[in-house]
Structure formats: structure tokens, C-alpha cells
Amino acid sequence: MEIEDKVLRLIKSRKKGILQNELWKKAEIDRRKCSRIIDKLEKEGKIIREPETDNGTRTFRIRFLEKKEEKIRDFKLLLVDDLIEPCAGCALECIPEHCMPLTEWVLCLVDEE
Numbered sequence: 001m002e003i004e005d006k007v008l009r010l011i012k013s014r015k016k017g018i019l020q021n022e023l024w025k026k027a028e029i030d031r032r033k034c035s036r037i038i039d040k041l042e043k044e045g046k047i048i049r050e051p052e053t054d055n056g057t058r059t060f061r062i063r064f065l066e067k068k069e070e071k072i073r074d075f076k077l078l079l080v081d082d083l084i085e086p087c088a089g090c091a092l093e094c095i096p097e098h099c100m101p102l103t104e105w106v107l108c109l110v111d112e113e
């Protein structure tokens with residue numbers, strides 16, 4: 001969507017973010033449409049919205065969400081061959097020094113290298 005890209009570009013262009021009450025004017029769209037686009041972008045994890053007061057008026061500061069701020073979920077790091085790291089989701093009473101599943105997984109890890 002062209003207008004959505006325009007809004008995102010405007011947000012991205014401001015290092016410290018842009019106030020929502022300024023954004024809709026710069027994007028040349030009405031407040032409601034701007035609000036809907038912001039909701040969508042926020043749900044998609046592309047921006048964050050923080051409450052702020054501007055000249056006594058409550059608004060939001062909209063910031064582009066940098067990649068480094070996104071949660072990185074690389075589950076491949078938990079895998080050795082096809083064996084998942086055993087502590088993930090483990091409900092056993094934990095004594096790591098005597099844990100066979102962990103020992104086996106670590107041995108697979110060593111073998112892989």
C-alpha cells in the first residue's frame with residue numbers, strides 16, 4: 001500500500017521518531033486513516049508508539065523499530081543434528097551434572113564440531 005509506505009518512510013526518516021499529531025499532516029492524510037495505519041504497523045512490529053504530551057495535548061511518539069530491537073528467534077541454535085536442546089521446556093528435577101539428556105546433547109554438539 002502506497003500511503004502505508006509513505007507513513008513508514010516518514011517515521012523512519014526521523015531518528016527520534018515523529019509525533020502522531022504531526023505525522024498525519026506530513027503524510028497528507030486524515031487523523032483516522034493515520035491512526036489505522038499506525039495500528040497496523042504496530043501490530044506488524046515495524047514501529048513502537050509511546051505516549052507523549054505536546055503543548056498540553058496528549059499524543060504519541062512513533063518510532064521505527066530497528067532490527068536490533070526486534071526479538072531474534074533463531075531456534076536452529078537449539079538443534080544439534082535433529083536433537084533439540086533438552087533443557088528447553090524441561091520439567092525434570094534439575095541436576096545438570098547428572099543429566100543424561102543434557103550429556104547426550106552436549107556430546108552430539110562436540111561430535112558436530
Ligand code: SF4
Nearest residue numbers: 086087090094096099
Ligand atoms: S539439565 Fe537436564 S534436568 Fe536440567 S533442565 Fe536440562 S534437561 Fe532438564
